[in-house]
Amino acid sequence: MSSPLYAVIDLGSNSFHMLITRQLADSVQIVDKVKRKVRLASGLDKNNNLSAKSIARGLECMRFFAERLQDFPKQNIRIVATATLRLANNRDTFLQQANQILGQNITLLSGEEEAKTIYKGVAYTSNILGNKLIFDIGGASTEIIIGENIDPIKAVSLDIGCVTFNQAFFATGELTQAAFSQAIAHAKTQITPVVKDYQDIEHQVVLGGSGTMQALAEMLMYAKQPTLIDYDFLIQTKQQLIDCKSFDNIALDGLVGERIPVFASGLCILIALFESFQVDRLHLSSGALREGLLYDMLPTTKNVDIATLTINSMMSKYHVEQDHGARVLYLAKQLFDAYAPTNAQLGQQDAFILGAACQLHEIGLLIEYKQHQHHGAYIIEHSQMPGFNQSEKQTLAMLVQQQKDSIKKGVLDNQLLPKTRCLAMLMILRVAIILASRRQQDQLPILKVSGENKMLVLMFDVDWLSAHPLIKDELSREIKELAKFDLTLTIKLS
Structure with a gap:
């Protein structure tokens, strides 16, 4: 019988x-x-x-890892080494002993293989279609990938x-303007020659998920800001580090201690990438090399985005009525497609989150009906x-959590995404749930929908609305609730 357990080991430079x-x-x-700061590149x-x-x-x-791997079938294990062991002339001294300890051979990835695997990890775990430009900053190498x-x-x-930049430019532990300028300039000399190879390939989004980007995202989350890394934030963070004067004095809100030793050098490389590729902003990815190795190994994840698998699994696990989720999603899509063009802040990410909310809005019913929306929020x-x-x-x-009853202003104020976007998604979800409340496909309204700035207009057949007095009353209540947040829901009859 095949084992459901899988293990991926990444022998990185840091x-x-x-x-x-x-x-x-x-x-x-x-x-x-399991993570250990080996800092191989520093050796x-x-x-x-x-x-x-x-x-x-x-x-x-390797001895730590071997203890855990002894119960895994070999076909369920992937072990790879990256930049430092590619560079090391005496890598065989390490690899031969490591292979013996693990009882399995380590695969030494070429730079291109590593980059392509990173891309797959980002693509599998993101919900963004179209072309993606991806940056990944490791201890001894930086990968740049574009794909569809x-x-x-x-x-x-x-x-x-x-790690290598830390030794070259910050070995004294001092954080000076000169050190940052030298590190950024040197990074650009390596990056600039490859930029032209990417210029003819359009991309819709820039993503990254390595330690430097994760650290910056954690700082943004601490400040209750969206995890969208822009150039101004990079320059602001660089100046904060310079003001600290040395590594010993680094105390930036949201930056955890284990990330400090290589944060400045990683930031320099990221600034060089932004400047060389003329990037304005970067989205955080939830996957990279390890996820690329893992999802290539799993038998049922090919050509299916991981977010869809997650939603389907949660609906099954919590016995959500999938047909009803599909009905709410069908209506919400109509509302979103009409409203989004007149509200420029709404985009693909919002459509994705809204769709997931439609499918999972009843996930808390398995616990009990009373306060089921709060149970559902807790589960998520x-x-x-x-x-x-x-x-x-x-x-x-x-x-x-806010799919029904009074909207809590405090909950909205604490969101990482902009409040206007959250309110727009919330309005659409709440209205779609009301319109689908008969829970029958043949009872869904035939709508004409239009949108203006902060206004959603629904045109109903007069007979349908007359035949659904409870829905009409709930819509009237919703009009009053949304008005508290400067949103207008308008009902018209054809």
Whole structure:
């Protein structure tokens, strides 16, 4: 009988990671994560030979991982090494001993293979269609990839990383304007020659998910800001670091201690990427190399985005009536398509979150009807949801919680996404739920919908609305509730 457990090990230049998951129906459940800061790249000398101490640190970590792997079938394990071991002249000294400890051979990825696998990890776990430009900053290499949907088109790996840059530009521990300028300028000399290869390929979004981007996103979340990294925020953060003067004095809100040692060098590389590619903003990805390895290994995740698998799995697990979720989604899509063109702040991400809310809005009914929307929000907030980033999960929970009754202003004020977008999604969800309340496909209204700035206009057949006095009354109540938030719901009869 095949095992549902899978393990992926990534021997990175800064950290060694082990990800253990379980396949549950069509979803992926994270069982355990193990991370050790080995900082292998810091053990490279000027001749690209690993020191005995760095090899010893790496082998010690292999013994930790081997203990956990002994119960896994070999076909359910992927172990890869990346930039530092590509660079190291004496890598075989480490790899031979590590293979013996693990009882399984480590695959040394080429730079291009690493970049393409990173792209797949981002593509599998994101909900963004179309072309994507992806940056990934590791300890000894930086990957730049562009692709369409789940297929990489152009991929390159550059020998610049946050550990190697730390040694080159911040070895004294001082944070000076000169050090930042030198690091950014050097990164640009490596990045600029490849920019022209990407200029003829259009992209709709820029994504990144490595440690530097994660650290910046955590700082934004701490400040209750959307996890959207823009150029101004990078420059502001650089100045904050310079003001700290040294690594020992770094105390930035939301920046956790383990990220501090290589944060400045990673930031320099990211600024160079932004400037070289003329990027305005970057979205955080929930996947990268390990997820790319994992989802390529799983038998049922090919060509299906992970967010869809997550939604379907949660609907099945909590016995949600899928036909009713589909009815609410059908109506919400009509409302969104009419309202979004007149409200420029709404986009693809909002349509995705709104769709998930339509399908999962009754997830709390399994606990009990009373306060079911609050139970549903709790389930979402405390569930592993591959394919959803933190701000998407938070907004999804808010929509489920506020789907009926009075809208709580305090909940809206605490969202990571802009309040105007959250209110627009909430209005559409609440109206769609009301219109689908008969729970019968043949009883859905035939609508003509139009939108203006902060106004949603519904035109009903007069006979349909007369035949549904309860829905008419609920819509009247909803008009009053939305008006409290400067939103206008207008009912017209044909």
